[in-house]
Amino acid sequence: MFEKIFYEKDIENHPxxxxxxxxxxxxxxxxxxxxxxxxGRVKKPYLQKRTNxxxxxxxxxxxxxxxxxxxxGLSGEPHYYFIHSYNCLYECDYCYLQGYFHSPDxxxxxxxxxxxxxxxxxxxxxxxxxxxxxxxxxxxxSDSLALSHLTKELPQYFDFFxxxxxxxxxxxxxxxxIRELKELSPLKNVIASFSLSPKDxxxxxxxxxxxLKARIKAIETLKNLGHPIALHFDPIIYGPxxxxxxxxxxxxxxxxxxxxxxxxxxxxxxxxxKEVYHQVKKNYPDSKIHHxxxxxxxxxxxxxxxxxxxxxxxxxxxxCLNQGFKEEQLYLCMEAEDSE
Amino acid sequence: xxLIAIAHRAEAQAFLKSRHLALKPEAFAFDGLYYSTEHNLxxxxxxxxxxxxxxxxxxxxxxxxxxxxxxxxxxxxGILENSPQFELGGVKEIRTAYHDLGHKMEFxxxxxxxxxxxxxxxxxxxxxxxxxxxxxCEELLPFAPLVDRETWAIGSVANRFQIPFRxxxxxxxxxxxxxxxxxxxxxxxxKDQAPLWSQQLLAAFDxxxxxxxEAHSNNPENKKELLKDNTLLDFIEKSTTFHVTTSQxxxxxxxxxxxxxxxxxxxxxxxxxxxxTLTPLASEKGTPKSKTSKLIERLENLISPFKTDFHKLLEKxxxxxxxxxxxxxxxxxxxxxxxxxxxxxRKPKDVFKLQxxxxxxxxxxxxxxxxxxxxSKEMSPSCDDKA
Numbered sequence: 001m002f003e004k005i006f007y008e009k010d011i012e013n014h015p016x017x018x019x020x021x022x023x024x025x026x027x028x029x030x031x032x033x034x035x036x037x038x039x040g041r042v043k044k045p046y047l048q049k050r051t052n053x054x055x056x057x058x059x060x061x062x063x064x065x066x067x068x069x070x071x072x073g074l075s076g077e078p079h080y081y082f083i084h085s086y087n088c089l090y091e092c093d094y095c096y097l098q099g100y101f102h103s104p105d106x107x108x109x110x111x112x113x114x115x116x117x118x119x120x121x122x123x124x125x126x127x128x129x130x131x132x133x134x135x136x137x138x139x140x141x142s143d144s145l146a147l148s149h150l151t152k153e154l155p156q157y158f159d160f161f162x163x164x165x166x167x168x169x170x171x172x173x174x175x176x177x178i179r180e181l182k183e184l185s186p187l188k189n190v191i192a193s194f195s196l197s198p199k200d201x202x203x204x205x206x207x208x209x210x211x212l213k214a215r216i217k218a219i220e221t222l223k224n225l226g227h228p229i230a231l232h233f234d235p236i237i238y239g240p241x242x243x244x245x246x247x248x249x250x251x252x253x254x255x256x257x258x259x260x261x262x263x264x265x266x267x268x269x270x271x272x273x274k275e276v277y278h279q280v281k282k283n284y285p286d287s288k289i290h291h292x293x294x295x296x297x298x299x300x301x302x303x304x305x306x307x308x309x310x311x312x313x314x315x316x317x318x319x320c321l322n323q324g325f326k327e328e329q330l331y332l333c334m335e336a337e338d339s340e
Numbered sequence: 341x342x343l344i345a346i347a348h349r350a351e352a353q354a355f356l357k358s359r360h361l362a363l364k365p366e367a368f369a370f371d372g373l374y375y376s377t378e379h380n381l382x383x384x385x386x387x388x389x390x391x392x393x394x395x396x397x398x399x400x401x402x403x404x405x406x407x408x409x410x411x412x413x414x415x416x417x418g419i420l421e422n423s424p425q426f427e428l429g430g431v432k433e434i435r436t437a438y439h440d441l442g443h444k445m446e447f448x449x450x451x452x453x454x455x456x457x458x459x460x461x462x463x464x465x466x467x468x469x470x471x472x473x474x475x476x477c478e479e480l481l482p483f484a485p486l487v488d489r490e491t492w493a494i495g496s497v498a499n500r501f502q503i504p505f506r507x508x509x510x511x512x513x514x515x516x517x518x519x520x521x522x523x524x525x526x527x528x529x530x531k532d533q534a535p536l537w538s539q540q541l542l543a544a545f546d547x548x549x550x551x552x553x554e555a556h557s558n559n560p561e562n563k564k565e566l567l568k569d570n571t572l573l574d575f576i577e578k579s580t581t582f583h584v585t586t587s588q589x590x591x592x593x594x595x596x597x598x599x600x601x602x603x604x605x606x607x608x609x610x611x612x613x614x615x616x617t618l619t620p621l622a623s624e625k626g627t628p629k630s631k632t633s634k635l636i637e638r639l640e641n642l643i644s645p646f647k648t649d650f651h652k653l654l655e656k657x658x659x660x661x662x663x664x665x666x667x668x669x670x671x672x673x674x675x676x677x678x679x680x681x682x683x684x685x686r687k688p689k690d691v692f693k694l695q696x697x698x699x700x701x702x703x704x705x706x707x708x709x710x711x712x713x714x715x716s717k718e719m720s721p722s723c724d725d726k727a
Contacts, residue, residue: 041445051435239602288602297675306711
């Protein structure tokens, strides 16, 4: 799985470091001072993740919990994200990570205790301000569940959210890896949120991710265990059978769940920064994403023209409403607020 | 022309002596250039280090850049990683080259065009100084298992001139053991072994690089290119119904490729297009060129029905203004839902004409359209006024 493992010297004896070094005992490993000494110091080609993926284990320093861009989550409530990992095993051809870190290598930060302490402070501050609900999101720079059997942090976060019922945690994923979640007692305030696309779009763009069927199966299993579920239709990519594709996706979903089983659904149309779009062209020159007619929009981002992107959002929203979802369950990632 | 770039004459000796390659000295701005007319193959001695390699290769590429199809860098490399994968005398093909500036790593890296190889693919650090000590090894190993003095420079120049490059290295010394023998000893050893390394490089080169005589007949890519046709373009070029200009040809080709990638069934697509468009167009009035434009429109509609529907609706909703010769200017790429009207009043009755056109125009519907508030199937803008 990994070509090499680099770990920071001062966490060599941390149980999570030892777990990973034992788990990958055949993989050459090397002690380093700081992850930043190596990771991102040189431009490592993104697609080398296929043949030469390294793992870095370290401690996250600096600000551990940050306020999200305003497009994140249901509006009106404070939203934060925390970073416990960089990069992802999957290869979604539109993914902004390919233009973000200058290296596709995985980084696991294992100082979850520090992250949780900072989250505790954020909860306190918001409590003092009178905010009733505070959201935390995992998975800004990685998939929240795909490697959770290796990162093993979920029980710590479940403990925290059990003690802080006014705080909510969103675990965003494209994976079907729910084995860690299955072991944990469901909490009303910990929501597994699955990013979904029509099956052909997953095949064309979400490379190396589980197919739609597997993701829906995972949703069904978690729902039956009592875990709250949310959905993300993001990124939405246009095609000649766009509406039919989403109808079919919703139909497949409705065979296993009811609208009331879903906490919320968010929608976002595919968009890129100029840098990421350049990387997509370089890394995936044959991708069908290049058949799309994008424009450079008001903020310099590469998008569909405005009438089209708004029509796409509205069309899917209408399809959801027709399936019995309520208006308040649905929110659109509005572009003026979108800073991704 | 393929160009071999090698740092030292000693590393190149097997190539220069090879009767098969028949490389002869070629006059250039400096010594060290050889050329084989038989194989259309050149060899450049770049000298050691980033600066020398950059200068000499850039000068040659500048002089002959349209003629150089590929650069193949060959040479020796030191082993940084103590692993059975890296044995002395082994041959490795390089995937990505990094550059150690001495005090820090250069951020830029250059990747070769090698996706697959009969040899093990790995990365290399090009060091600004000879890596002869264990300490060098510790600093460089996190970035790559091999070290040399030129690969990054070759990659940099190749990238500047947009020429694909490959790099093969024979492993000449174990840097991680360097302190045991002393640096002078390592250099002497590499020099003594040079004839052997050179032979190995020649054998490796023969394995991966088909020479020109063979290249033309055996390259499957060439055949693929020749065989690659375009059913639709062939059809319309042979047909008397259509006349295709060069830009239309390009457009048809690219649209057809997109459609093919979407449907995967060329035959069915062609049949559908014949029934729905090509045959009806044959009996329609119009010039052959305008019929090609209509065909392009139809292809665009197949790829993006949204765009066609949107423009048709917009045209419908602005019909009264257009008929009154009032020019409507939408914002760039429809990024806002405001519109500018441009109308020239020459006579008092023009005011009345404009008033009538404005009265007939439903601006709410237009703004709904611009805000995506319409149903594509029903082709009618939504009545919900969110503008």
